[in-house]
Amino acid sequence: MSKALILNFSQVSHNQTEVESQIRDIFFMTSSKKEFHSQKEKEEFEWKYLGFYLKNFPDFSWICVDANIVVGYILGIPYSQNEDLYKIQPHLKQFESYFVDYPAHLHINCRPEAQGKGVGKQLIMTLLNQLSEQKIRGVHIMTGTTSLNRHFYLKMGFDREIEHTGILFMGAKL
Ligand SMILES: CC(C)(COP(=O)(O)OP(=O)(O)OC[C@H]1O[C@@H](n2cnc3c(N)ncnc32)[C@H](O)[C@@H]1OP(=O)(O)O)[C@@H](O)C(=O)NCCC(=O)NCCS
Known part of the structure; x- marks a missing residue:
């Protein structure tokens, strides 16, 4: 992965449709949700955890490209207290009091064959x-309480952990 490039999504002007399609592939490849009752449900799921961020916060979206292939992406939002986001991700609201110290949040995924090679870091x-x-001042993620990615976030400094209704909130001060 030594020649891999990190690029800001808002600055990808060339092949943007292809880049978005590769990001979408990674999203569904790494998602724990595999079954959808309809195309509409699938599209809503994609909008909730991917499209919303790329559309509204492209400056905080980054991709890693290796040999012309997108091998990983990260989507950020600087302030999670966002009414439009609460409408599609109502579970966020239960952690609202922690958004004072950890206002930003992110979603990150790497292609399975690119995992464990430093791309996520x-x-x-x-x-x-x-x-x-x-x-x-801070950033958080939410994951499952038994999820393996917890160890990755701990390594990356997400040392404030709160468990609530099966969700693990992990915060890092910046
Ligand atoms: C979680 C994920 C983004 C991490 O990215 P990655 O490229 O695989 O991780 P890296 O190789 O950059 O690892 C960075 C550090 O975290 C550690 N780490 C990564 N995954 C780990 C794991 N499952 N258990 C223990 N440590 C782990 C690495 O050992 C490394 O430590 P080091 O800096 O001391 O060498 C990636 O594995 C992934 O996409 N996983 C599947 C989807 C997922 O879980 N996404 C997050 C949803 S909340």
Whole structure:
């Protein structure tokens, strides 16, 4: 992965449709939800955790490209207290009191064959530096309480852990 490039999504002008399609592939490949009752349900799921971020926060979206293939992406939002987001992700509201210290959040996924090679670390460090430069005080993620990715986030400094209704909230100060 030594030649892999980290690019800001808002600056991808060439082949944007192809890049979006590769991001979408990674999204569905890595998602724990595999079954959809209808195309509409599938599209709503994609909008909730992918499309909303690319459309509204392209500056906080980064991709890792290796040999012309998108091997990972990270989507960020600087302030999670966002009424439009609450409409599609109502579960966020139960952690609202922690958004004072950890206002930003992110979603990250890497292609299965690119995992464990430092791509996730490069992507997350890029976003965390960007948020820190913009004086955002903290960032969080939400994952399953038994999820393996917890160890990745712990390594990346997400040391504030709160469990509630089967969701694990992990926060990092910036
Ligand atoms: C979680 C994920 C983004 C991590 O990215 P990655 O490229 O595989 O991780 P990296 O290779 O950059 O690892 C960075 C560090 O975390 C550690 N790490 C990563 N995954 C780990 C795991 N499952 N258990 C323990 N440590 C782990 C690495 O050992 C490495 O430590 P180091 O810096 O001391 O060498 C990626 O594996 C992935 O997409 N997983 C599937 C989807 C997923 O879980 N997404 C997150 C949804 S909340």
